[in-house]
Amino acid sequence: MSGLLGARTCSSPGEASDLKFPLGAKLREPLTQARFQQLFGGAEQAQDLLAESRWSGLCRLWRRRACACSGPGAWRLLLARLPPLRWLPQYRWRAWLLGDAVAGVTVGIVHVPQGMAFALLTSVPPVFGLYTSFFPILIYTLLGTGRHLSTGTFAVLSLMTGSAVERLVPEPLGGNLSAIEKEQLDAQRVGAAAALAFGSGALMLGMFALQLGVLSTFLSEPVVKALTSGAALHVLVSQLPSLLGLRLPRQIGCFALFKTLAAVLTALPQSSPAELTISALSLALLVPVKELNVRFRDRLPTPIPGEIVMVLLASVLCFTSSLDTRYNVQIVGLLPGGFPEPLLPNLAELPRILGDSLPIALVAFAVSASLASIYADKYSYAIDSNQELLAHGASNLISSLFSCFPNSATLATTSLLVDAGGNTQLAGLFSCMVVLSVLLWLGPFFYYLPKAVLACINISSMRQMFFQMQELPQLWRISRMDFAVWMVTWVSVVTLSVDLGLAVGVVFSMMTVVCRTQRVQCVALGLAEGTELYRPLQESHKLLQVPGLCILSYPTPLYFGTRGQFRHNLEWHLGLGRGKETPKVDGPPDAVAEPVRVVVLDCSGVAFADAAGAREVVQLASRCQDAGIHLLLAQCNASVLRTLTQAGLLDRVTPEQLFVSVQDAAAHALERLELTGPKTCTVWV
Numbered sequence: 001m002s003g004l005l006g007a008r009t010c011s012s013p014g015e016a017s018d019l020k021f022p023l024g025a026k027l028r029e030p031l032t033q034a035r036f037q038q039l040f041g042g043a044e045q046a047q048d049l050l051a052e053s054r055w056s057g058l059c060r061l062w063r064r065r066a067c068a069c070s071g072p073g074a075w076r077l078l079l080a081r082l083p084p085l086r087w088l089p090q091y092r093w094r095a096w097l098l099g100d101a102v103a104g105v106t107v108g109i110v111h112v113p114q115g116m117a118f119a120l121l122t123s124v125p126p127v128f129g130l131y132t133s134f135f136p137i138l139i140y141t142l143l144g145t146g147r148h149l150s151t152g153t154f155a156v157l158s159l160m161t162g163s164a165v166e167r168l169v170p171e172p173l174g175g176n177l178s179a180i181e182k183e184q185l186d187a188q189r190v191g192a193a194a195a196l197a198f199g200s201g202a203l204m205l206g207m208f209a210l211q212l213g214v215l216s217t218f219l220s221e222p223v224v225k226a227l228t229s230g231a232a233l234h235v236l237v238s239q240l241p242s243l244l245g246l247r248l249p250r251q252i253g254c255f256a257l258f259k260t261l262a263a264v265l266t267a268l269p270q271s272s273p274a275e276l277t278i279s280a281l282s283l284a285l286l287v288p289v290k291e292l293n294v295r296f297r298d299r300l301p302t303p304i305p306g307e308i309v310m311v312l313l314a315s316v317l318c319f320t321s322s323l324d325t326r327y328n329v330q331i332v333g334l335l336p337g338g339f340p341e342p343l344l345p346n347l348a349e350l351p352r353i354l355g356d357s358l359p360i361a362l363v364a365f366a367v368s369a370s371l372a373s374i375y376a377d378k379y380s381y382a383i384d385s386n387q388e389l390l391a392h393g394a395s396n397l398i399s400s401l402f403s404c405f406p407n408s409a410t411l412a413t414t415s416l417l418v419d420a421g422g423n424t425q426l427a428g429l430f431s432c433m434v435v436l437s438v439l440l441w442l443g444p445f446f447y448y449l450p451k452a453v454l455a456c457i458n459i460s461s462m463r464q465m466f467f468q469m470q471e472l473p474q475l476w477r478i479s480r481m482d483f484a485v486w487m488v489t490w491v492s493v494v495t496l497s498v499d500l501g502l503a504v505g506v507v508f509s510m511m512t513v514v515c516r517t518q519r520v521q522c523v524a525l526g527l528a529e530g531t532e533l534y535r536p537l538q539e540s541h542k543l544l545q546v547p548g549l550c551i552l553s554y555p556t557p558l559y560f561g562t563r564g565q566f567r568h569n570l571e572w573h574l575g576l577g578r579g580k581e582t583p584k585v586d587g588p589p590d591a592v593a594e595p596v597r598v599v600v601l602d603c604s605g606v607a608f609a610d611a612a613g614a615r616e617v618v619q620l621a622s623r624c625q626d627a628g629i630h631l632l633l634a635q636c637n638a639s640v641l642r643t644l645t646q647a648g649l650l651d652r653v654t655p656e657q658l659f660v661s662v663q664d665a666a667a668h669a670l671e672r673l674e675l676t677g678p679k680t681c682t683v684w685v
Contacts, residue, residue, distance in 0.1 A: 030668040033641070033658035080387065083145050087424060096423040103422030104430025106302050107150055107413050111137075111431060112438050113307040114413070114461060116332065116446070117454035118153035120242070121235065122405045123162045123250065124190050126454070127335045127443075129153055134435045135399035136407040141428035143391035145383045146372035148422055150413035150431070151395065155461060156231040157364055157406045159238065160498050161196050163252045164356040168192045168349075171249060192353070193405035195345040199357030200406050201397030204365060204389050213385030219366035222475070222486040223505040225468045227363065228411070230493030230501060232465035233257065235458055240264045242455035243279040245272025245329070254496045274327035275452045278314065282456035285310055290463050297419045307457050311449055318448040330451040335443035342401045359499035361396075364408035368392055371409045375418065412461050481516070485509045520556040522569035525602065525662070548597040549669050550574065551662065555605030558613030558640075566616055574599060576623050596629055598669040602662050604635035614647035621652035630672060632657050634665040 079085050111133040119129030133152045140151045169188045171177075177185065207215065237257050241248040246267050251259040289306030297303070323329040369388055376383045396406055417427055438446075476483045488508045493501030552573055556562055570576065574596050609617070624631040631653060636644065641658070659665040 030664040034655040036660045099421030100427040103417045103420035104427035106420045107417045108431035108434025109305050109308045113311045115153050117457040118158040121158040123165045126332050132404040136395040137428045138432050139395040141425045145387050147424045148375040148418050149372050149409045150417045151409050154408045154410045155235050161405050165189050165192045166250050166252045194400045194403050195349045195353050197396045197400035197406045198345045199353050200361035201393045203361040204393030208389035222482045223489050226486045226489035228465045229468045230490045231498050232462040239455040239458050245275030278452045282453050286460040314453045315449045332449040340403045360406050368409035517556045523553045525551040547594045550596045551600040553602040557607045558609040560612040563613050563616040598630045600632045600665040609640045609643045614643045632665040634659045634662045
């Protein structure tokens with residue numbers, strides 16, 4: 001089981017390399033890690049690499065931060081925390097203002113009906129959806145870095161919040177509440193929803209203080225898409241009672257979707273024909289308009305505002321026909337004008353809602369960061385994930401003081417803003433103006449709006465989330481593992497609940513990563529003839545093989561979960577196992593296995609090593625020493641080298657056995673094996 005040899009260079013400028021037989025070229029002096037530091041890094045850097053203490057590193061970091069607290073440093077911090085100070089001076093007023101104005105007004109018109117619809121999904125009165133469509137947008141405009149991001153009410157968060165609100169403030173069993181009792185129940189639910197927004201905002205601000213924006217990477221794309229697709233099915237089923245005019249209590253907890261379906265099927269004979277007719281007509285208008293907006297997005301100057309047209313038509317029809325009194329159709333009722341007084345949520349409720357606030361905060365940040373990254377890549381600008389944590393955390397926390405429920409970026413309105421020509425965050429100010437006009441002056445026009453229309457708006461807004469399932473065949477072809485993550489997350493969300501499904505999806509996604517790292521095998525490398533490239537011996541290249549030399553690459557982190565596989569692989573390749581079994585031969589069938597005298601371990605793929613993994617390498621060095629095998633380590637990065645050194649590696653090997661490249665380690669191995677030419681090598685395909 002022999003590996004392949006290091007590349008050579010000529011010993012003098014006038015001597016040409018022998019590309020056909022690189023092993024026949026004269027050897028240059030192998031470059032060890034210590035020699036490299038002497039030539040290029042200095043003795044001080046070598047000492048820092050091998051023996052630097054964490055305390056001294058923290059002291060240097062503290063001194064740099066202290067020196068940065070100057071006038072220019074404060075200005076840079078202000079620019080980082082208030083993005084408008086960066087993009088507003090460079091704003092192209094003539095080229096961008098009209099697009100931002102049109103896009104902002106278009107999105108604001110959509111925010112009005114969607115805000116009221118998602119408020120019903122959150123189990124609070126519709127006007128609080130308008131508040132949530134105003135304050136968060138205003139705050140994100142000042143703090144956010146996503147130029148094309150539209151924030152506000154989001155169906156998935158509204159569903160998660162509504163489930164928590166229904167559990168925290170359940171409706172009395174009788175169901176027949178007086179006007180005063182109904183008002184008190186709504187006030188308690190609004191307080192619970194605001195407390196959830198406060199808790200999720202505080203968690204995101206805490207994550208920002210700890211600079212944990214990188215956590216968004218743990219919510220992979222299959223997990224996020226499966227989560228939103230499964231939540232869309234929950235939204236559809238939860239709106240069936242409103243579509244059919246049924247007065248059913250909301251189901252919460254595990255298997256809520258199936259419980260709701262069973263309750264709807266049982267109560268189907270009691271459905272209201274009037275509300276069923278309104279729902280059918282609303283969907284017959286909204287769904288084709290959505291399809292037209294998607295198919296002709298390039299030809300339409302602005303998308304057709306189907307939601308607002310449906311709201312106006314339904315309100316006029318209900319008012320002229322007295323549907324609320326004659327057929328007992330549920331309507332929105334009076335929308336209070338102005339804004340609520342700022343009120344701090346009941347902090348005594350925070351321990352109860354902390355478990356619900358965490359998944360809400362994670363979903364809000366994951367969806368927002370994913371959308372921001374997509375459009376940032378498309379339009380060639382950068383976003384700051386930690387600044388996004390600050391923006392969405394402040395947006396949720398501050399807006400909770402005005403009785404808003406949790407909010408985030410939204411899929412539908414972000415796509416609408418881009419299609420309508422939005423360029424910067426300034427479009428959010430125009431959206432706020434539209435919502436503000438409704439809150440101050442236009443609220444009475446929505447008095448006779450049937451709630452069934454809002455349920456239809458909820459369902460039609462899920463169109464994009466349902467169509468994400470069309471990507472499954474392509475995902476199956478690209479990665480079976482990602483397909484499995486998608487399906488496990490989706491089934492968990494649909495079967496259990498959104499928050500539990502998210503937890504199952506994240507855990508399963510992380511487990512797939514761990515399992516894939518544990519399945520990685522050591523690869524025996526060889527030098528491709530006429531090149532300086534090392535290739536796996538099993539590939540169909542002409543490779544040079546040297547008896548007694550083994551070059552192995554271990555392409556995965558070395559930690560407690562992979563140390564057993566690492567030990568097994570090395571024992572198999574080097575013949576160090578029980579009974580001294582014959583080592584593996586990665587060559588042609590007639591290749592003769594010879595005892596390994598020198599082994600080169602390529603550590604370039606080892607991104608990190610923990611204490612258990614480092615001790616495994618030290619034990620390997622000790623076993624190789626006892627077996628008479630000369631161990632050489634190549635391409636260890638600084639952190640891995642530091643961990644191995646602190647674990648006692650230098651007690652088993654000398655610094656001269658650490659090399660900066662595989663080529664140098666192989667050159668040293670050739671000298672040790674006293675090979676002087678290509679005659680002792682075997683070339684095979």
